[in-house]
Amino acid sequence: MDPATATGTRxxxxxxxxxxxxxxxxxxxxxxxxxxxxxxxxATYRRDASFLNADPLAxxxxxxxxxxxxxxxxxxxxxxxxxxxxxxxxxAGGATPTGVxxxxxxxxxxxxxxxxxxxxxxxxxxxxxxxxxxxxxGRAAAAEGLRFAPDPASQIAATLGGNVATNAGGIxxxxxxxxxxxxxxxELMDTDGEVHLLDGRLPEQAGLDLRGVSVGGEGTLGIVxxxxxxxxxxxxxxxxxxxxxxxxxxxxxxxxxLVTSDRLPDxxELMDARAIALVEDYAQAGYPTDAAAVLLxxxxxxxxxxxxxxxxxxxxxxxxxxxxxxxxxxxxxRARIWKGRKAVAGAIAKxxxxxxxxxxxxxxxxxxxxxxxxxxxxxxxxxxxxxxVHAGDGNLPPFVLFDRREEGVLDRVFAxxxxxxxxxxxxxxxxxxxxxVGIEKRDFLSQIYTADDLAVQQAVRRAIEPSGLAxxxxxxxxxxxxxxxxxxxxxxxV
Amino acid sequence: xxxxxxxxxxxxxxxxxxxxxxxxxxxxxxxxxGSVVDRLxxxxxxxxxxxxxxxxxxxxxxxxxxxxxxxxxxxELSALLATHGxxxxxxPLAGHGSTVGGRLATALxxxxxxxxxxxxxxxxxxxxxxxxxxxxxxxGVTVKDVTGxxxxxxxxxxxxxxGVIAEVTLKLRPIPTASAWFTSxxxxxxxxxxxxxxxxxxxxxxxxxxxxxxxxxDVVAQAAAVGLRSADPPTLPTTARAAVDPGxxxxxxxxxxxxxxxxxxxxxxxxxxxxxDPDALxxxxxxxxxxxxxxxxxxxxATTLPMRPPPVDPMTERVRAALDxxxxxxxxxxxx
Numbered sequence: 001m002d003p004a005t006a007t008g009t010r011x012x013x014x015x016x017x018x019x020x021x022x023x024x025x026x027x028x029x030x031x032x033x034x035x036x037x038x039x040x041x042x043a044t045y046r047r048d049a050s051f052l053n054a055d056p057l058a059x060x061x062x063x064x065x066x067x068x069x070x071x072x073x074x075x076x077x078x079x080x081x082x083x084x085x086x087x088x089x090x091x092a093g094g095a096t097p098t099g100v101x102x103x104x105x106x107x108x109x110x111x112x113x114x115x116x117x118x119x120x121x122x123x124x125x126x127x128x129x130x131x132x133x134x135x136x137x138g139r140a141a142a143a144e145g146l147r148f149a150p151d152p153a154s155q156i157a158a159t160l161g162g163n164v165a166t167n168a169g170g171i172x173x174x175x176x177x178x179x180x181x182x183x184x185x186x187e188l189m190d191t192d193g194e195v196h197l198l199d200g201r202l203p204e205q206a207g208l209d210l211r212g213v214s215v216g217g218e219g220t221l222g223i224v225x226x227x228x229x230x231x232x233x234x235x236x237x238x239x240x241x242x243x244x245x246x247x248x249x250x251x252x253x254x255x256x257x258l259v260t261s262d263r264l265p266d267x268x269e270l271m272d273a274r275a276i277a278l279v280e281d282y283a284q285a286g287y288p289t290d291a292a293a294v295l296l297x298x299x300x301x302x303x304x305x306x307x308x309x310x311x312x313x314x315x316x317x318x319x320x321x322x323x324x325x326x327x328x329x330x331x332x333x334r335a336r337i338w339k340g341r342k343a344v345a346g347a348i349a350k351x352x353x354x355x356x357x358x359x360x361x362x363x364x365x366x367x368x369x370x371x372x373x374x375x376x377x378x379x380x381x382x383x384x385x386x387x388x389v390h391a392g393d394g395n396l397p398p399f400v401l402f403d404r405r406e407e408g409v410l411d412r413v414f415a416x417x418x419x420x421x422x423x424x425x426x427x428x429x430x431x432x433x434x435x436x437v438g439i440e441k442r443d444f445l446s447q448i449y450t451a452d453d454l455a456v457q458q459a460v461r462r463a464i465e466p467s468g469l470a471x472x473x474x475x476x477x478x479x480x481x482x483x484x485x486x487x488x489x490x491x492x493x494v
Numbered sequence: 495x496x497x498x499x500x501x502x503x504x505x506x507x508x509x510x511x512x513x514x515x516x517x518x519x520x521x522x523x524x525x526x527x528g529s530v531v532d533r534l535x536x537x538x539x540x541x542x543x544x545x546x547x548x549x550x551x552x553x554x555x556x557x558x559x560x561x562x563x564x565x566x567x568x569x570e571l572s573a574l575l576a577t578h579g580x581x582x583x584x585x586p587l588a589g590h591g592s593t594v595g596g597r598l599a600t601a602l603x604x605x606x607x608x609x610x611x612x613x614x615x616x617x618x619x620x621x622x623x624x625x626x627x628x629x630x631x632x633x634g635v636t637v638k639d640v641t642g643x644x645x646x647x648x649x650x651x652x653x654x655x656x657g658v659i660a661e662v663t664l665k666l667r668p669i670p671t672a673s674a675w676f677t678s679x680x681x682x683x684x685x686x687x688x689x690x691x692x693x694x695x696x697x698x699x700x701x702x703x704x705x706x707x708x709x710x711x712d713v714v715a716q717a718a719a720v721g722l723r724s725a726d727p728p729t730l731p732t733t734a735r736a737a738v739d740p741g742x743x744x745x746x747x748x749x750x751x752x753x754x755x756x757x758x759x760x761x762x763x764x765x766x767x768x769x770x771d772p773d774a775l776x777x778x779x780x781x782x783x784x785x786x787x788x789x790x791x792x793x794x795x796a797t798t799l800p801m802r803p804p805p806v807d808p809m810t811e812r813v814r815a816a817l818d819x820x821x822x823x824x825x826x827x828x829x830x
Contacts, residue, residue, distance in 0.1 A: 120741070123741040169638055180644065196807050201741075202737045203760075203764040204602050205735075206651070207810050208648060208651070208656075210648070210809055211647075212648060212650075216640050216643065216644050232691070233691060259556070260558075262579065262669075262671055263668060301691070301708070302708055361636040361639060363554065363559065365554065395636075429634075432640050433636065433640065434640060436640050452630050454642075456624060457642050459817065460645065460817075463812040463813040463815070464812070476642070
């Protein structure tokens with residue numbers, strides 16, 4: 001558990017006979033360009049955007065479905081597990097190459113399968129490969145007067161395959177819904193290299209919604225090799241509002257009033273004083289630096305409804321004691337207001353070498369209690385915790401900032417993380433709203449679900465992916481009911 | 495997080511019925527309000543009713559979330575929510591006493607699916623009594639939740655083949671400030687392209703019907719811009735429903751128009767409701783199949799056609815077998 005050992009104790013371990021045989025087969029399929037085995041490559045692929053890490057056997061970078069199918073069949077034939085990934089922006093360790101029982105997995109990156117296969121403007125849908133970056137689809141859609149709604153903060157780097165695999169969220173979930181709502185069909189490749197078109201394009205009568213299960217499957221059900229995604233017309237009008245408050249409570253109460261008003265905002269983000277100070281210093285978004293909290297609100301749609309929504313928001317914010325309310329007058333001002341929110345990760349990177357990010361969700365009416373609790377936890381553990389909240393959804397990712405070189409800091413970080421999760425659960429909340437379970441939250445699942453609940457989840461997983469080789473150590477413990485048996489692989493620290 | 499005692503009391507009869515069926519190697523067909531099952535041919539499967547399983551478990555208007563037992567009629571739910579200015583846009587089947595559980599289990603589309611999205615997108619949590627008699631919960635009461643696999647969506651549209659949906663937590667939204675039906679002579683596809691996210695566009699023999707749900711000023715402005723006239727809602731056929739790729743719906747509705755078959759096609763959704771004699775329905779089924787779709791006949795008296803669910807992926811069979819190893823849940827769509 002000492003970070004000093006995180007550089008990996010397995011780097012010089014020679015491959016086993018099975019591993020060597022697999023690597024030889026893979027080289028035949030992928031060549032030097034598509035198969036990476038060097039220490040440097042393996043170090044690059046040790047982790048996703050979480051700080052959970054482990055040493056992979058090698059990295060396969062197929063360019064085509066045929067190559068990917070051959071890679072999967074080779075894994076199957078040699079009994080080697082695999083961890084799918086693309087950009088590696090995940091935050092829960094879903095793409096961290098932990099194996100089982102000491103067997104290092106092959107990382108299979110679909111980043112090179114990145115084509116926009118079809119943009120069907122008339123029917124407002126897109127057929128994409130998994131490595132296509134979210135923002136690239138957004139730009140292609142915008143050129144046709146369309147938009148792709150899911151907009152996770154990492155959208156300039158995150159891929160659509162990863163968005164499907166984690167059922168990603170974003171800023172506009174409140175009215176547009178999570179990723180699953182925008183996935184019409186998934187093409188899932190199993191460990192035999194066979195492709196399953198899940199759900200197809202029929203609006204009903206289409207069999208069990210295995211599409212819905214595969215969205216958020218975190219690579220444990222096979223590899224998402226394509227998806228049909230729903231596009232929406234770009235809204236004719238957009239209204240954006242920035243409101244500053246003296247207290248977190250006032251901001252949270254305003255969120256409660258907005259959610260029960262007669263028109264839901266399309267986005268409601270809350271940032272606390274620490275987050276404001278950090279992003280103002282970094283991005284100069286124009287937030288009031290003396291405020292205890294700001295709300296960023298957005299309404300989209302037709303002009304009268306948008307105006308009425310912004311009017312309502314301004315009135316409710318003022319009634320709840322807002323000290324400053326700014327309506328974006330034009331697209332530039334709107335972009336500036338959002339710039340601060342989108343700069344959070346960059347601002348953090350400039351401030352602290354490490355951060356640990358939770359992703360709990362609470363019912364919206366409990367948001368104020370949750371925010372209070374985070375402040376108390378921050379004081380108790382003597383840690384800087386930034387609160388940036390998808391407030392309309394009750395989804396708060398508190399960023400715990402730290403420097404891993406500080407002695408004993410990790411214990412405090414994990415204690416804070418643990419307390420944030422247990423507080424959220426006590427408020428009728430849940431573990432993860434959009435990042436996924438990965439490894440990080442896997443062992444908390446039994447606090448939410450009963451043994452029967454988990455047994456059924458496991459049965460569904462085995463029915464869809466019988467080989468057990470697809471990202472085996474993620475989402476559910478390998479053996480449900482034996483949580484204590486889940487392993488921290490050698491060379492990894494968690 | 496579940497209240498095990500309450501749940502056991504509530505669900506004990508269902509668990510017992512399933513266990514008895516397993517012991518006797520019998521088969522069960524789940525009946526909610528009967529809006530689907532009662533119109534299908536009788537089977538020798540025993541009826542497992544959710545009629546006693548009604549009422550609100552927990553309504554949190556401030557969180558836009560409600561939990562109801564599955565046998566609760568959709569109209570009852572809508573009336574309750576309306577007193578809070580809220581709705582869950584799950585549409586009942588016309589005039590047949592749909593229950594919330596039944597609408598989840600069949601996941602049949604209504605015209606408002608165009609803007610409101612599918613039934614599955616409004617489901618946050620499901621309590622399911624599986625076909626192997628386990629009471630399980632999937633999902634949670636928050637509006638976002640990716641904790642574990644999304645078995646809520648798996649249960650939605652499962653036609654009772656995985657078990658009995660016993661309790662449901664639904665996402666809510668404010669009722670739109672204004673809504674109205676309109677009509678137009680123009681083809682549905684053109685009307686749909688000219689409007690910003692209309693609530694419904696329905697193509698019928700009497701023309702195109704449009705529902706707008708917006709701020710009142712936007713309703714007036716959109717209707718004027720596209721030349722819509724006020725109208726009553728369209729009459730929806732009830733005998734059969736074709737499902738096709740939404741991009742091919744116009745081919746189906748123009749075929750029905752030419753053949754003189756009463757129809758209502760939900761533009762942008764891909765569902766077409768149809769009435770007709772057995773010959774007409776047989777022809778409609780063939781046409782839907784040519785377009786890559788399927789036809790579901792919901793009135794046993796209307797046809798001798800077997801109901802044919804579309805072919806399914808082998809994974810589907812494996813998932814069914816995992817939760818219903820003895821195959822006690824009868825799929826009412828099977829030919830018999």
